[in-house]
Amino acid sequence: MNIQVIITIIDVLLWLVIAANVMYVLFFALASHLPKKTHLPSAILRPFGSKRAEPERRHQTSDIRHQTSFLVLIPAYHEDAVIINTVKSFLQQDYPKDLYHLCVISDHMDVSTNEKLAVLPITLLQPTFENSSKAKALQYTVSNVRHQTSDIYDFVIILDADNIVAPDFLSRLSQIAHPGIAIQCHRTAKNANNNIAALDGLSEEINNSIFRRGHNRIGMSSALIGSGMCFEYNWFKSNVTKLNTVVEDRELEALLMMQGIYIHYAENIHVLDEKVSDNDNFQRQRLRWMTGQVQALFQMLPDVPKAIIARNINYIDKTIQQALIPRSILLALIPLLCVIATTSSYIFHLPSSIFHLKWWFLFISLCIALFLAIPKRMHRKTLFSKLIALPALVWKMLLNIIKINHKNKKFIHTTHDK
Incomplete structure (x- = not known):
């Protein structure tokens, strides 16, 4: 087998792997421009094993007088x-x-x-x-919060300590929260104070x-x-104990898909979520995500x-998502x-039409x-001018590859500006 054949085989195999990522x-991205669905397609949600039982409710859904509690x-x-600002705002x-009812799980915060x-x-x-982690905090809460409060709630909402929501957040959420689904709200940037924060916010919207x-x-x-996640209280109480990694949202996702919950x-x-504003925080945040x-x-x-x-199409799809190459690395x-x-x-005098042109097609x-x-609201010249920060952030992502430890269960913290 000559050198041309070997190079071509390696090239084609590598292209197929990366092409799968790009095509996904x-x-x-194209699907995001389709018309919004007016109903939940529960027919495609197939749990493992036997048919999923109807979730418990504190009140019968037919009781029109009942208002959702959180x-x-x-x-x-x-x-x-x-x-403090987050709590007072909420x-x-x-x-x-x-x-x-609002519950704060204060882990290693100052006495003041x-x-x-x-x-x-x-x-x-x-x-x-x-060894702190968000999963441990949530598990601790489920075990202890009922000793502090006298009610059982319909839904649990999880927010981050820097999240800010509008005064009608719960009112609007109560209109769509119902048995059999989980909800992910639209998390978006509350700051764009420099190029890094702007690009982090852009990445979130993508x-x-x-x-x-x-x-x-x-x-x-x-x-x-x-964050900005909403689950049925009884489902969350039963499943939060199963979390054991540094990225609890991916585990919750898998549990929902396994049980056929949309x-x-x-x-x-x-x-509104605070975006990281410096290279070191960006690297720590992405390392946590890549590890998870x-x-x-x-x-x-x-x-x-x-x-x-x-x-179970959704479970298969979520598994594929975990295998995707991060977009910044693809770039x-x-x-x-x-x-x-x-x-x-x-x-090596290889045919350009089948060798290098296909790579340019992928790019x-x-x-x-x-x-x-x-x-569309972000299609601004001022935003694209911030791409000058992208090479440094991509370099940080590449450095993270050698730091990934799939056995790590220690929370990687990112700090906030005072």
Whole structure:
């Protein structure tokens, strides 16, 4: 076998792997522009094993007098800089006070911060974990919050310590929260104070288009995102104990898909989220996400055969998502391979039409997909001028590859500006 054949085989195999990633992104970017569905496609949701039982309810759904009640959880690990403002802002809800309760899980926060929280009309829990994680905070809450409150709630909402929502957040959520579904609200940037924060916010909106809106528009479940999430209280209480990695949203996602529960993307209910503003925080945040992605992939792969037998499309799709190459790495890798393939085609006298042109096709396809996934309101020259920060962020992502430890269960914290 001569050198030309070997290079061609390697090139084609590599192209097929990366093409699958690009086509996935392009397909759902296009799907995000389809008309919005007016009903939930429960017919495609197939749990593993026997038929899923109807979820428990505190009240019968036929009781039109019943109003939805919420338990709102805010895990806060070293979040002294933002937590007081977040709590005070949330307490401005226009929803009946007796129908929602706010619980802050204060983990390694200052005594002065806890004293300020203690005088507010909330439940304050103060666990002391040796190795903190959001999953541990949520599990601790389920075990302890009922000792602090006298009611059982219909739904649980999870917010981050820096999240800000509108006063009608609960009122609007109550209109769509009903048995048999989970909800992911539209998390969006509340700051764009520099190039890094602006690009982080842009990345979030691209994810919203591809993994949330695009999926819902063709009847598939949205992805979760870690905050702005809403689950049935009884379901959450039964399943939160199963979490054991640093990225709990991916585990919750897998559990929902395994049980045939649809995730609805509430794109008109916004949750403002603080974006990272410096290179080090960006790298730590992405390392946490990449580590969680690898952990989720290893956890989900063994159940793929069951999902195939049960025709559980959503579980299979979520598993595929864990295997996708991060887009920022694709943006660096594909142009590099374009140059290598173009150069090699001339050095080794390979047919350009089947060798390097296909790589340029992939690069153009990826650019089109990302452009389609960017909301129209963000198609501004000022935003694209911030792309000057992209090479440094891509470099941070590449460095993270060698730091990924799929066995790591320690929470990787990102800090906030005071």
